[in-house]
Amino acid sequence: MRGDLLDQVMSETGTTQSRLSRLSGVHQPSISQFVSGRTELSDDMLGRLLECTGYQLEVTRRSLQPDLTRSERRSWQLHQQLSLELSPQTLEDWIPHIESRLEHLRTRITGQPHTRNLERWIRLVHDRDVPGIRRILNGLDRGSIEMREVSPLGGLLSDEERLQTSRSSR
Secondary structure (H helix, E strand, O other): OHHHHHHHHHHHHOOOHHHHHHHHOOOHHHHHHHHHOOOOOOHHHHHHHHHOOOOOOOOOOOOOOOOOOHHHHHHHHHHHHHHHHOOHHHHHHHHHHHHHHHHHHHHHOOOOOHHHHHHHHHHHHHOOOHHHHHHHHHOOOHHHHHHHHOOOOOOOOOHHHHHHHHHHOO
């Protein structure tokens, strides 16, 4: 979306990627990645690049229901239930289970982004980062969704809690 906006303004102003690179100091391959959508473009970076073309960025905030697959939505709902129970004390209580699951996942997970996300889980748990874990449990961004794909929190909810969460989502 941001990359599309940058591409549109570049077309309207006749600004090439090479010229925008020279004006902004941002490497041309990065601009190409932004425009193609292969690399995420922040509001700050988009604003900087647009200013080089004579435009300003106006950000309008609105709520948006994300387009999740059925599996992603169910995972989010189950992890959200865990978020309701998460506290520094419950995390301490859960640590033996989580560490066991991390060890199990470590032997089975291959490829990116899964191995990188598993390492991130290990750091979050080691650091007892309750706010960081909570962001992943509740997050709807692609990074949080992918983190939940290798979540070591499976098995913490009782069958009844899982069933109740499943029923309430219908």
